Amino acid sequence: MIFNFFKKVFLAIFATKLSAKLSTKANRNTSQMASVSNKIKVSAFEQVENALINADVEWEIVEKILSSISPSDSQYKTKIKQYLLNIVEGQAGNLSNYKPSSGPFVLLFFGVNGSGKTTTIGKLSWLLTQGGESVLLAGCDTFRTAATEQLQGWVDKISASNPLAKIKMDGMRKPAEDPAAVCYRAIKKGIDEGFDNIFIDTSGRLHTNQNLMEELAKITRVIKKLDPTLPHLSLIVIDGSNGTSAVRQVEDFSKFAHIDGIIATKLDSSSKAGAIFTIVKKYHKKIFFLGNGESLSGLTPFSPQSFVDNFFEG
Ligand SMILES: Nc1nc2c(ncn2[C@@H]2O[C@H](COP(=O)(O)OP(=O)(O)O)[C@@H](O)[C@H]2O)c(=O)[nH]1
Numbered sequence: 001m002i003f004n005f006f007k008k009v010f011l012a013i014f015a016t017k018l019s020a021k022l023s024t025k026a027n028r029n030t031s032q033m034a035s036v037s038n039k040i041k042v043s044a045f046e047q048v049e050n051a052l053i054n055a056d057v058e059w060e061i062v063e064k065i066l067s068s069i070s071p072s073d074s075q076y077k078t079k080i081k082q083y084l085l086n087i088v089e090g091q092a093g094n095l096s097n098y099k100p101s102s103g104p105f106v107l108l109f110f111g112v113n114g115s116g117k118t119t120t121i122g123k124l125s126w127l128l129t130q131g132g133e134s135v136l137l138a139g140c141d142t143f144r145t146a147a148t149e150q151l152q153g154w155v156d157k158i159s160a161s162n163p164l165a166k167i168k169m170d171g172m173r174k175p176a177e178d179p180a181a182v183c184y185r186a187i188k189k190g191i192d193e194g195f196d197n198i199f200i201d202t203s204g205r206l207h208t209n210q211n212l213m214e215e216l217a218k219i220t221r222v223i224k225k226l227d228p229t230l231p232h233l234s235l236i237v238i239d240g241s242n243g244t245s246a247v248r249q250v251e252d253f254s255k256f257a258h259i260d261g262i263i264a265t266k267l268d269s270s271s272k273a274g275a276i277f278t279i280v281k282k283y284h285k286k287i288f289f290l291g292n293g294e295s296l297s298g299l300t301p302f303s304p305q306s307f308v309d310n311f312f313e314g
């Protein structure tokens, strides 16, 4: 009897202890799981943060995003995307807004050496000739002798791919000609021959080189003598993989040339051209195209939504 009583008491104590132990373990497991899930959330959040920084979104913008959104917010990715989208929304440039009502549409391309001006001109020429428009390329990069050949190379490539393409090049006729004079002559030819578009290709210049920057200002001054509304569109071409130095390029070039908009190239590399957010925020410039690759079709009109989506892919 007594034995049975002690057995019951012993079993009751054992059951209580076991249940307490199990419940502590369960609590510990729940809190451990919560902390693991939190860690995963924070690390996923950090990954997005790193992705933005690696894509050259300036720290000031990243910091603002991170301070306004919590990693525990299940919608944080959507919110970050929306924040970035708000910056570039409505910033897609449209060529047709700049076209003159009559005469050729004259576009001036400039930027630092190797940013992709000539390649972009080639790709844009292909796009427009595919639509049946004629294009005259004004080869005003008189600094490198190979530059005229490179431009002619694009004319040949486009003509080979589309024998009906109406495209010509007019460049230097003797070594070291003044680029402004070459440009003037080419535009005059384009007007006289009734071209739909004239693309002016200029030498790559360091934004820190005063003389070369003055030369760019001279090109604009000289062509205004033909028609004060020229050029109808002035575009700076930035290499998307140049990081945030593209912001400085826009600032320095704007001291010597009017800038209507931006073309960012080399988005097929690891570059995502996050500097565009700063350029748009600071200088309110339109983005016209993104270059992705060296083929004829490697130029895409800027779309704010796909640009932002691209930050969260790959
Ligand atoms: N991968 C890649 N390479 C490009 C792109 N645009 C230009 N390039 C290359 O970058 C280099 C410089 O381009 P180029 O057009 O000559 O630059 P420019 O000096 O500004 O006229 C060349 O080797 C081009 O083939 C692009 O969108 N993607």
Ligand SMILES: [Mg+2]
Binding pocket: 117, 118, 119, 141, 147, 201, 202, 203, 204
């Ligand atoms: Mg060039």
